[in-house]
Amino acid sequence: MRVINVAAAQMGPIQKADSREAVVKRMIALMDQAKARGADLIVYPELALTTFFPRWYMTDQSEVDRWFEREMPNAATMPLFERAALHQIAMNFGYAELTPDGHHFNTSILTDKSARIVGKYRKVHLPGHAEFDAERAFQHLEKRYFEPGDLGFNVWRELDGILGMAICNDRRWPETYRVMGLQGVEMVMIGYNTPSVNAEKSEEGPAKRLFHNRLSVQAGAYQNSTWVVCVAKAGVEDGHPLIGGTLIVNPDGEIVVEAKTEEDELLVHSCDLDATAFGKSTIFNFAQHRRIEHYGLITSR
Numbered sequence: 001m002r003v004i005n006v007a008a009a010q011m012g013p014i015q016k017a018d019s020r021e022a023v024v025k026r027m028i029a030l031m032d033q034a035k036a037r038g039a040d041l042i043v044y045p046e047l048a049l050t051t052f053f054p055r056w057y058m059t060d061q062s063e064v065d066r067w068f069e070r071e072m073p074n075a076a077t078m079p080l081f082e083r084a085a086l087h088q089i090a091m092n093f094g095y096a097e098l099t100p101d102g103h104h105f106n107t108s109i110l111t112d113k114s115a116r117i118v119g120k121y122r123k124v125h126l127p128g129h130a131e132f133d134a135e136r137a138f139q140h141l142e143k144r145y146f147e148p149g150d151l152g153f154n155v156w157r158e159l160d161g162i163l164g165m166a167i168c169n170d171r172r173w174p175e176t177y178r179v180m181g182l183q184g185v186e187m188v189m190i191g192y193n194t195p196s197v198n199a200e201k202s203e204e205g206p207a208k209r210l211f212h213n214r215l216s217v218q219a220g221a222y223q224n225s226t227w228v229v230c231v232a233k234a235g236v237e238d239g240h241p242l243i244g245g246t247l248i249v250n251p252d253g254e255i256v257v258e259a260k261t262e263e264d265e266l267l268v269h270s271c272d273l274d275a276t277a278f279g280k281s282t283i284f285n286f287a288q289h290r291r292i293e294h295y296g297l298i299t300s301r
């Protein structure tokens with residue numbers, strides 16, 4: 001058996017005024033719990049170091065850039081990397097990345113057990129809009145602050161398995177999982193920040209949003225016979241509620257653990273990567289059953 005004992009580290013709200021240092025302390029506390037429960041890997045949310053700043057309309061680029069990290073690790077996150085190396089825990093977390101040549105991405109990284117960065121993913125499916133929209137109950141300006149990711153959906157051979165990453169809105173798109181599925185992915189790590197209410201349809205509240213979260217992740221797991229670890233930043237950030245619902249889904253598409261709160265909360269599950277083999281070699285044996293001659297439209301429009 002190839003087992004990854006994975007910790008899904010849901011985080012409660014991060015307020016605009018909270019410092020990176022204060023957030024990193026919370027992340028370390030979750031990591032200490034993960035270590036005590038024997039975790040090999042800890043998965044944190046999208047934009048784990050800050051509030052979900054794309055809800056705020058900003059016109060001054062220097063104000064925008066304050067939410068971005070110019071290097072990783074940096075002074076604020078170094079204690080997290082040091083603790084990960086001490087505990088020998090691999091980690092995945094999201095942050096806003098500003099590259100040396102001035103590009104802005106919604107990024108997540110994977111480290112190995114010595115806290116060396118071994119993988120990077122930049123969010124491909126950016127939801128929302130680029131200009132202030134007075135019709136919405138609140139703003140979702142990811143298209144203003146980020147460029148679409150330029151790295152594609154890769155997989156990494158780590159922890160004796162094949163691991164992949166995606167970020168938040170990516171989880172709603174079947175292509176996300178399938179591109180990694182075609183590379184044999186055995187565990188997909190996804191962080192998210194999902195508002196509890198639809199800004200364009202107020203009757204769509206938290207129950208529907210949690211349903212869509214489960215539906216998307218369970219389908220992606222089942223249809224590609226992979227584990228999925230999907231981790232929320234939850235709770236009320238400066239008056240703006242985000243759903244919780246962190247969950248781990250097995251390769252049959254079944255939820256094996258799910259968060260109960262909207263606070264910092266750790267879920268730990270032993271994921272047998274060999275359990276992905278049955279689905280991959282039978283109903284979702286892609287080489288045997290896919291009919292790519294009928295799929296051209298997917299990439300042509």
Ligand code: CDT
Pocket residue numbers: 046127128140167168169170172192193194195
């Ligand atoms: N962070 C993120 O991608 N959130 C989106 C909200 C969609 S509504 C604009 C999500 O898919 O959960």
